[in-house]
Amino acid sequence: MTEKQPPRARKLPKQSRSLFTVHAIQQACLKILDEEGAGKLTTQRIADVAGVNIASLYQYFPSKEAILADVYDKTMEELAEQASQRFREFNRLSNxxxxxxxxxxxxxECEQLLALLKLDPDFFREYQHSFDIHRYINELTQLQNNPSWQAWLEPFLVKHQCKGNPRFRGRLIEQTLQGNLRQALIEQADLLADPEFREELLQLLLAYLQ
Incomplete structure (x- = not known):
């Protein structure tokens, strides 16, 4: 079954004036979400805060959901860039x-999901498959000539003398972690910020590997 996709922008801006308008709309959306909450988000409110005519907004976006999708894309880019900058830190620690x-x-992983959930919880839960930050970061790291998650994880497990086949163990570790995080996101998102929950997740992975 094809997963439901979020609405998207009508067209991409090319000229400087159009770029300015779309940027103002994006920033207005973020400002409303941060200061007033998702319940106050409407296309008219976004246009008012952005200082643009509602007709100008509809030139680029058919709905507030399309604006949200655009904002989520930009947020994903920022989170992925932050994660890629921490790759060396993780690599050093892994030794x-x-x-x-x-x-x-x-x-x-928990902090990234919380950052995305905070913007608009209902929207993110509905379209989380379209904003898979784990997959996005994996693709970005490979574009930057860093190894994929799986390619990095297997030698990491070998280095620490974990039992079993590292290829299978790596895949199961990834599936276990992602599955538990997604379930928490759906059922009880506040667990993602709970240090005890994170510790239990860690002990689950360690018990399997050791």
Whole structure:
């Protein structure tokens, strides 16, 4: 079954004036979400805060959901760039400690989901498959000539003498972590910010690997 996709912008801006208008709309959307909450988000409110005519807004976006999708895309880019900048830190840590490295990975994954959920919880839950930050970061790291998650994880497990086949273990570790995070996101999102929940996730992974 094809997953429901979020509405998208009508057209991409090319001229400087159009770029300015779309940027103002994006920033207005973020401002409303941050200061007033998702319940106050409407196309008219976005246009008012952006200082643009509602007709100008509709030139580029058919609905507030399309604006949200655009804002989520930009936020994903920012989160992915932040994560890629931490790759060396993770790589250095991975030489010394299995537990500490996995704990940092869990923290990062939880913080990214919380950042995306905070913008508009209902929208993100409905379209989370379209804003898979884990997949997005994996693709970005490879574009930057860094290894994929799986290519990095397998030698990491070998280095720390984890039992079993590292290829299968790596895949199951990824599926276990992502599955638990997604379930928490759907059922009880506040768990993602709970240090005890993160610790239990860490112990689950360590028990399997050791």
């Amino acid at each position: 010394h400690s299995l537990s500490d490295t996995l704990a940092k990975i869990i923290d990062l």
